[in-house]
Amino acid sequence: MIAIKNLSKFYGDIRALDQLELKIGRGVIFGLLGPNGAGKTTLVSIMNGLLDFDAGEIEILGLELKANPGAIRRRSAFIPQALALYDNLSVIENLRFFAGIQKLSGAVLRANLDYAISVNRLEGMLNQRAGTLSGGQKRRLNIAIGLLNNPELLYFDEPTVGIDPESRNQILETIRACKDDAKTVIYTSHYLPEIEKICDEVAIIDHGRIVLQGRLESLLQEEKTDAVIFTLLNSSRPQLEVIAGRYEDLEVVDGATLLLARQSAVRIGHLLEILEREKIAVKEIRYGTTDLEALFLRLTAAGGADV
Amino acid sequence: MFKALLIKEFRLILRDKQALAALFIMPAIFILIMSMALKDTFNSERSLVDYAVVDLDKTAESAALGSFLKVDKGLHEEKISLTDAAGRQTALRGELDFVVEIPAGFTAELGQGVALGPRRLKLYAAADIKKEMLELFQARLLNGVQQLRLENLRKELTPLLSEAVLTLAADKFKGFELPPEALLKLSFNGRFKGQRPTSTQQSVPSWIVFGMFFVIIPLSTIFIGERRQNTLLRLRAMNVSTPALLLGKIVPYILINQLQMWLMIAVGMYVVPLFGAEALTLGRSISGLFLVSFGLSLTAVGTAMLIAVVFDTVEQATTIGGIINILLGAVGGVMVPTFYMPKVMQSLAGMSPMAWGLDGFLDLFLRGLGPQAVLPEFGKLVFLGLFLLCLAGVIFERKVKSL
Structure with a gap:
């Protein structure tokens, strides 16, 4: 479905993507994770033909991207994080407009409209102005627009930002429904529990490179550790780096987070003593983290970026 | 699309x-x-200037001078009585652009051809009057005075002239009574008829x-x-x-x-x-x-x-x-x-x-x-x-x- 080789992209002297390699199979929900500035948005923009790249090869849906951007776009859809719709148009006017842009007409238009409306449960609000919808309803309309061309490949960029739990669940159901309809979904999000919940495969990107890729289940199995995550108050990164330098298996995730790789009551007690001596307050301690968050934090710790 | x-x-x-x-x-x-x-x-049918005449002379000639101004459609005479300076000032601050005062004895002295001096016409103008309007009104008023002088001259010369000269003069002076449209055709650049x-x-x-x-x-x-x-x-x-x-x-x-x-x-x-x-x-x-x-x-x-x-x-x-x-x-x-x-x-x-x-x-x-x-x-x-x-x-x- 997607094969990326040696992909590099520069913004002036800044290397946004560094010989990135990625393979995504057909019919999966693929989670793309990475701290802010890791290169996720650049990668997704390039895959959607919105940005040029400096080196490498990209093949999407069996087609070479540079040679066939139009054909690939017709078979894929990008659902941006920002609500890319018109507040002053009604739900149905928005849908018809974007369908018109994609030159849909006749039976195909009717079928695709019905599909996008029903999967996103928009039936009761078709004549309502988009500007008057709730945050969750707007997100669903945003997704419905992306489904209009019945794409084989969908890019979701943080689709659940700033919405209530009920709407979030509805959106996650929609994404699962896309998979059931044999669509491939590339999903970027900061909500790691969501990724764990719906993704089949994940890749973690950091400093423009894929640092880990695989099926979620096996990655979590391999990563099964006794890690403990300390969330701290009134600490600074240099301060934490001094502590970590004196302490085995302790990693600095960011200026307010420490990750202790192996769990034992003595080690935890010892670390708490050190923190108290340094007058650093502990906000939260999470034990036995075998989840994606621990994996993510460990892999991206060196860069010190936030989640 | x-x-x-x-x-x-x-x-x-x-x-x-x-x-x-x-x-x-x-x-x-x-x-x-x-x-x-x-x-x-832009409308030549509507008056652009409102004025009043204060006729202290009260002669047939002074009345004729007032009527010269009336011929012009752009000038509109307000029939108001302005007997004192205060009234005149009030009028010029409000509805009037000009007040023309014809002093007593003005037409008599004009007829005698003496230097007018103290019996000059008085023209009072509103403070915000445009320069072009002032010049046009002055020209119109002075034109009226010239016509009055010509009329006086004609009256004085008539008894002294023979019948033949008078007939000839009457023929030659016919043009003076013609309306402006008979002498002047106005057309705006490029407009239709x-x-x-x-x-x-x-x-x-x-x-x-x-x-x-x-x-x-x-x-x-x-x-x-x-x-x-x-x-x-x-x-x-x-x-x-x-x-x-x-x-x-x-x-x-x-x-x-x-x-x-x-x-x-x-x-x-x-x-x-x-x-x-x-x-x-x-x-x-x-x-x-x-x-x-x-x-x-x-x-x-x-x-x-x-x-x-x-x-x-x-x-x-x-x-x-x-x-x-x-x-x-x-x-x-x-x-x-x-x-x-x-x-x-x-x-x-x-x-x-x-x-x-x-x-x-x-x-x-x-x-x-x-x-x-x-x-x-x-x-x-x-x-x-x-x-x-x-x-x-x-x-x-x-x-x-x-x-």
Whole structure:
């Protein structure tokens, strides 16, 4: 479905993507994770033909991207994080407009409209102005627009930002429904529990490179550790780096987070003593983290970026 | 695809009440106000000057002097009694432009041909009287005095002349009694037979031009909104190219400009007369109207697109757009006609696209010329419009690439 080789992209002297390699199979929900500035948005923009790249090869849906951007776009859809719709148009006017842009007409238009409306449960609000919808309803309309061309490949960029739990669940159901309809979904999000919940495969990107890729289940199995995550108050990164330098298996995730790789009551007690001596307050301690968050934090710790 | 872009743009504009007010209601109101405010300036049937005569002389000749002024339709005599200086001052501060005082004994001394000195006519003028009006009124009054002197002379000479000389003189002097129309034929440059320039003919083109440039506000507002809400990004991800995006803006706004122009013309033709000003008459060249309005549209849309791609917020775009609009209008002769401006300002006006469009419209509406006369203005406007659109396209493309 997607094969990326040696992909590099520069913004002036800044290397946004560094010989990135990625393979995504057909019919999966693929989670793309990475701290802010890791290169996720650049990668997704390039895959959607919105940005040029400096080196490498990209093949999407069996087609070479540079040679066939139009054909690939017709078979894929990008659902941006920002609500890319018109507040002053009604739900149905928005849908018809974007369908018109994609030159849909006749039976195909009717079928695709019905599909996008029903999967996103928009039936009761078709004549309502988009500007008057709730945050969750707007997100669903945003997704419905992306489904209009019945794409084989969908890019979701943080689709659940700033919405209530009920709407979030509805959106996650929609994404699962896309998979059931044999669509491939590339999903970027900061909500790691969501990724764990719906993704089949994940890749973690950091400093423009894929640092880990695989099926979620096996990655979590391999990563099964006794890690403990300390969330701290009134600490600074240099301060934490001094502590970590004196302490085995302790990693600095960011200026307010420490990750202790192996769990034992003595080690935890010892670390708490050190923190108290340094007058650093502990906000939260999470034990036995075998989840994606621990994996993510460990892999991206060196860069010190936030989640 | 293009149809979808057009429908979307029209829907967004129709739902933007402020935009509709700026595009249609504001210029229509300006046309009404300016046509009515200036109607007397261009109407020779209506009085431009109100005056009163205080006749302290009370002779047949002094009454005749007053009646000389009455012949002029532009001068209107108010029949009010002004017996003292205080009353005269009050009148000049209020309804009157001039008060003429004919002192007692004025006509008698005039008839004797003595130096008048203390018995001179007194002319009191309102403080805000225009220089041209003062000169015209003075000339008219002095003309009346000269006629009075001629009449006195005729009366004195008549008993001294033979019957033959008198008959000859009567024949030769017939011309003096002819009305001005018999001696002078007035025709305005290029107008059709019987047509005169009116305030409506002057106002409508100005406010059409000004109103057309107000597409800057809705176009930039909608475009920046689309950019900020990522709908433009989404459209690009749906294979919509930059030229197609720009064309999706240009065509609707050119159509809106056409609608504006014809609506303003309709206001000039049918609404303005209801308020007492003269109706607009179309020139002889509809094709000329299309040429000028198309050129103006292209420049207005080009300016709007440039503002929309350069500025990042709606507030910046509407503020700068509004300022540019008003400056172009002020310099281009929309607010103050260029013929009132000094030479330096007139040269500056030649740099404003609004002045080019206005000149083109005045060629058609006021001077009654054909499409060939507006080709230079059309060429300049199209060239500038295309240049601005290309510049906007290049800047937009660069901004998109540096996403």
